[in-house]
């Protein structure tokens with residue numbers, strides 16, 4: 001009947017989550033505002049990108065309010081009468097966010113490259129496998145979590161390959177302006193997405209860094225992967241008629 005120890009965010013982590021929530025709300029308003037300045041059939045990338053930051057705003061509101069998490073045992077000291085168990089705060093709400101937003105990010109990119117819909121669909125399905133294996137792995141207490149992690153990494157390897165090879169070639173065939181827009185956003189994405197499993201490894205996976213540091217690591221990645229990516233993508237589409245992409 002000893003005491004248990006919970007590893008959780010402090011006010012520092014919460015404050016950072018509030019700040020990022022504000023960034024996501026602001027970005028959403030900017031993207032929706034920019035959409036309104038375009039004719040309706042030129043708004044597809046504004047709408048997709050605004051939806052991404054809109055979902056993230058709600059996820060960050062949850063984490064800032066210290067909601068959307070569950071305690072997961074990270075260490076179990078069977079014979080210690082004082083410390084009965086150590087658990088870590090795992091924010092499952094991240095994965096609800098990612099399950100909705102990573103397919104939208106991939107749509108932004110693959111539609112920019114003019115990829116045919118069966119490819120877009122399959123890359124998105126593989127992406128959903130990646131997010132769900134990450135969630136299940138985060139909730140599993142035993143070292144089986146690393147098995148789920150390995151499946152997720154295999155899925156990511158396929159996605160990155162499709163982006164940096166297949167889609168890049170496809171985009172450049174549609175014109176140098178489309179090729180350039182794709183390469184800037186595609187390389188940012190390939191670079192950032194590879195850092196997510198690194199963050200997972202030291203947070204949900206290995207419990208190496210604190211939940212406050214987790215807020216910094218995932219927070220920087222999310223700001224770059226959503227609002228900064230979105231601004232770059234919308235800027236890249238200036239002067240590109242969606243009709244050239246079959247949209």
Ligand code: RET
Nearest residue numbers: 134152153156193196197200222225226
């Ligand atoms: C997990 C763990 C399992 C292995 C891999 C992962 C990759 C996650 C990625 C997330 C991207 C999120 C983005 C969010 C919004 O901005 C699930 C962490 C490979 C790539 C871009």
